[in-house]
Ligand code: SF4
């Protein structure tokens with residue numbers, strides 16, 4: 001990839017929910033929530049992510065891969081077989097629908113990296129890192145193959161269409177998860193392609209995004225220094241990778257990572273108590289290239305929780321509601337009311353102020 | 365005396381009927397091009413177009429124009445070539461000059477255009493929203509570690525290395541006390557303080573009167589080690605090791621003895637009236653390992669202040685910069701081949717080195733490829749003429765830009781390119797007391813502050829139109845640039861798409 005890549009720009013609607021107790025919620029709920037925001041999409045992309053959907057294979061990375069042609073599949077499977085133990089391998093269940101005429105081949109693989117194989121590619125890399133390298137390799141080196149989900153006990157389902165069509169196509173109502181996110185996409189400069197739909201995921205992280213990352217160019221170049229390859233041509237991709245870099249590789253707490261991507265203004269930092277001022281100054285110095293500038297609101301899912309975050313001047317909407325053990329986050333309140341008529345509390349988080357919700361019990 | 369074949373470059377016209385014969389022009393002409401014999405009489409040969417007389421004539425009756433005398437046309441044997449040959453045939457010398465390269469090489473900045481937001485992403489109004497230009501120069505760690513405090517507040521485990529905090533991404537370029545006057549230095553120091561940025565002392569040391577401005581000063585250690593002592597190094601907020609200068613890569617500096625008066629002799633720590641020679645190589649640096657030793661010696665001496673290394677942009681600049689960063693430099697100062705100079709052989713100034721834009725792009729790329737871009741900041745210099753140049757340099761990968769000639773122009777320089785003569789009519793590039801008096805440091809500082817303020821406002825305006833509210837989001841974001849009329853190889857080196865793509 002050089003500077004001649006074309007990036008995509010999106011509008012979009014998003015919604016998500018988490019059950020803090022880990023109760024599994026059927027996919028029909030999230031479908032009901034995303035559909036009222038039809039005007040926030042234009043039929044060129046929608047998707048869902050769910051956590052807790054593969055309890056039988058929860059120790060395996062679930063790789064969801066789309067292939068444009070058989071050769072891409074052969075090459076990818078050859079690579080997977082020589083580098084991973086494959087516990088199960090199948091087509092991602094889907095059905096014909098009225099509107100989705102074309103779609104790539106969709107497969108999923110439940111895998112564990114092989115250990116102790118001297119001829120394994122990236123020999124010294126283990127576990128999560130090995131999977132990240134695999135994702136980057138497949139996406140950038142195997143023409144026509146895209147890994148669109150790679151976490152454990154979670155998965156992303158996405159494609160070109162309106163949310164109801166994509167839901168029908170993947171039979172989303174058949175899945176049950178304790179965290180769900182959904183996206184309705186309004187791309188403005190590409191015809192829409194399957195890889196470009198949201199959520200964007202890497203390992204356990206999934207992102208749905210409304211807005212545009214105006215700092216995409218430098219975010220991408222920054223990530224390249226750490227071995228990430230932004231190949232999916234959409235600015236949302238950088239968000240997933242930035243979180244992976246900060247949280248998994250640099251061990252940053254979630255809240256701190258949010259402070260890096262939606263950093264407080266210098267004028268506010270200058271007024272903070274000494275320790276905090278020093279910490280936030282350093283974050284901006286060190287992670288300046290990871291600052292996400294431009295309009296965004298995102299839902300950031302991971303196996304232990306859900307985070308809602310909007311940009312530091314709140315150029316995109318985000319509303320949060322709570323009832324019992326559930327927290328809802330969406331672009332519009334109507335989407336929440338559709339599935340939770342009387343929330344106990346509804347609020348609009350302040351610009352750049354993350355809403356971080358964790359599971360009560362982290363071992364689900 | 366033999367007849368010179370040269371003809372004057374400029375013609376001074378005086379409208380004698382409206383002249384009030386006040387002789388102000390004569391007194392102002394430091395090049396002695398004007399004299400008074402019942403009326404003002406110009407010696408066109410001596411006029412350098414410094415415009416001092418034009419500006420100070422109360423009747424506005426003086427015009428300086430290019431000598432209209434035509435040469436028989438030739439696209440090959442240009443007037444310039446012919447005049448140069450005549451000069452050299454008469455003197456047998458190297459052609460010397462001041463200020464930057466003026467040959468019509470393509471200026472890449474002028475072939476780059478910026479992006480702007482439209483409906484899909486909102487632009488930001490800098491009059492209503494904060495726009496942040498604050499910039500930290502220096503080495504940054506790749507990551508940070510935090511400790512959990514009981515009250516859930518953020519606290520760093522370890523402090524990052526010292527950085528240079530700038531409120532605007534523009535600094536003043538190194539120009540030595542000697543090359544320019546003390547009043548010029550004072551003006552820059554005052555302006556730097558007011559605007560929250562820094563000036564470079566250049567290689568001539570820091571005059572004691574400016575010690576109080578140390579926090580706004582980057583001191584320089586050049587091959588001559590002029591004025592370099594422990595107190596000097598400690599005064600500054602950072603230290604710059606000068607390896608090369610854009611105007612004259614591979615060439616050292618030379619301040620003629622007649623400019624070395626008492627103050628300069630004290631500041632530079634050399635006897636009065638002696639030539640101050642600073643050869644290109646440092647006597648202790650003949651390799652990258654030697655440079656590393658000096659960098660760390662300076663860090664030890666200063667309590668680990670950031671150390672900058674100034675290099676001229678030459679053909680293999682990316683590899684050189686990578687070596688410099690690996691040698692421990694916190695800042696790499698890239699001086700492009702259009703950079704200014706007090707005095708240089710014209711052949712070197714005009715034909716040695718490469719354009720800043722290409723150097724900057726390839727250095728930024730290389731440091732990224734090697735994963736060490738965080739380890740040093742980049743200052744881009746060498747003819748930053750406007751806020752637009754500054755913004756484009758930042759989008760190409762610079763952390764900050766430095767302005768030298770631009771700053772001098774703000775305080776009066778007319779780019780007459782005769783600094784090497786030591787007669788600067790504006791009191792900028794001279795040490796003659798009757799001339800240095802002409803530059804009031806307070807007024808000059810005000811002009812510099814205005815310039816920096818104006819450029820900052822312009823940068824904010826462009827950031828807003830790009831939908832960005834922090835300068836770090838533009839730094840290295842080549843995606844926001846497009847090239848017009850650049851060949852594909854140049855675009856490739858810049859990693860910038862052609863307009864329309
Ligand atoms: S300064 Fe102007 S008015 Fe005075 S002598 Fe010169 S030309 Fe005449």
Ligand code: SF4
Pocket residue numbers: 414462463772776777778779780781782783784787788789790791792793
């Ligand atoms: S500093 Fe003075 S001598 Fe040098 S170019 Fe400017 S006006 Fe001319």
